Amino acid sequence: MAQMIEDIKDKLQIVNGGAMKAEFYGAEKYDEIKEIHDMVMSKPNFSVNEMDAIVSELGNMRNQ
Template sequence: MDLRENNRENIEYMIEAIKDKLQFVNAGAINAKSFNTNKYDDLVEIYEMIMSKPNFSVSELDAIASELGKLRA
């Protein structure tokens, strides 16, 4: 998958991968349709950071959830 392309399919892929990796308890609250393509670059940065780390502290998870919330349309 080429994440350099700003499209809905890539957004859905990244959101699903983030939810799987972080094992969010309320994963239903994070819906790929809520993310707009105008914040695509920010979403890619968050996705790459999440995929590069093996685990996260509680405070990191809170910060990630907060940032994802800010990116939603």
């Protein structure tokens, strides 16, 4: 899962990568992270709104 998170951060050019670390996500989130990863990696670019939505969704998935 750590590699998928890194891929997403790189593709979206996330500036504050410290806010998205693999240890913030439990194993039960694997399928959701994989789905986001596959979608992010399949698109050549993203609008600002799409990037915000993806980052927001990942933030909502973090362990409490």
